[in-house]
Amino acid sequence: MAAQIVDGALGMAFGVISNTLLISLGVAPAAASAGVHTVETFTTCVSGLSHIAHRNVDWKLLARLAVPGIVGAAIGAYVLTQIDGATAKPFVLAYLAAIGLFLTWRGVRYPPHHKPARIVEPLGLVGGFLDAAGGGGWGPVVTGNLLAQGAEPRRTIGTVNSAEFLVTLTSTITFVVALGWAAFTAATLGLLIGGIIAAPLGAWLVKRISPRPLLVMVGILLTLTSAYGIYRAVA
Numbered sequence: 001m002a003a004q005i006v007d008g009a010l011g012m013a014f015g016v017i018s019n020t021l022l023i024s025l026g027v028a029p030a031a032a033s034a035g036v037h038t039v040e041t042f043t044t045c046v047s048g049l050s051h052i053a054h055r056n057v058d059w060k061l062l063a064r065l066a067v068p069g070i071v072g073a074a075i076g077a078y079v080l081t082q083i084d085g086a087t088a089k090p091f092v093l094a095y096l097a098a099i100g101l102f103l104t105w106r107g108v109r110y111p112p113h114h115k116p117a118r119i120v121e122p123l124g125l126v127g128g129f130l131d132a133a134g135g136g137g138w139g140p141v142v143t144g145n146l147l148a149q150g151a152e153p154r155r156t157i158g159t160v161n162s163a164e165f166l167v168t169l170t171s172t173i174t175f176v177v178a179l180g181w182a183a184f185t186a187a188t189l190g191l192l193i194g195g196i197i198a199a200p201l202g203a204w205l206v207k208r209i210s211p212r213p214l215l216v217m218v219g220i221l222l223t224l225t226s227a228y229g230i231y232r233a234v235a
């Protein structure tokens with residue numbers, strides 16, 4: 001629930017936090033990513049509808065992100081299912097730790113001036129791929145980079161959250177085809193219930209709170225959690 005509130009308010013963190021914790025608890029990377037994306041299919045739908053209701057969505061930007069994001073997600077999900085879980089775990093955790101450091105940096109260096117983002121489609125492609133392959137990353141990669149280019153936070157966060165529904169749906173379908181339903185863990189149900197309850201709150205909060213302190217806290221949490229997971233994986 002907490003992860004989804006942060007995700008809805010910041011446009012990032014649900015998949016990264018959930019996937020990091022699942023992998024740290026011993027869940028294989030492919031199974032963790034599959035479970036998280038199944039949950040996100042529902043939570044991003046609710047979150048997207050909430051952002052639309054609050055008028056936080058730029059429809060032109062959504063179209064530019066969603067199409068390459070879908071392509072990247074399908075490729076990333078398939079690649080992850082072809083890699084041995086034990087081999088992939090340290091690399092996935094290292095990737096998530098890097099995202100944590102990036103979020104911390106973004107919190108400290110939050111851009112004060114707004115201007116339209118120029119680089120959009122490549123972010124959708126890379127974000128979709130890394131999100132599926134790493135179990136999280138769509139928000140940090142896409143939202144973070146758009147904000148770094150000077151995009152207006154409220155509509156950027158709402159648009160990225162809304163586009164994420166199509167990206168996660170693609171990832172989930174790919175995982176089901178490649179792994180079957182047996183790969184999905186019992187933790188999926190808990191994440192689903194908490195995520196759906198919390199999803200509408202993020203769209204409401206994005207208009208009322210400053211993302212800077214939350215961004216820093218999420219970054220620190222992800223960095224420490226991933227570092228601990230790396231230690232357990234290589235020890």
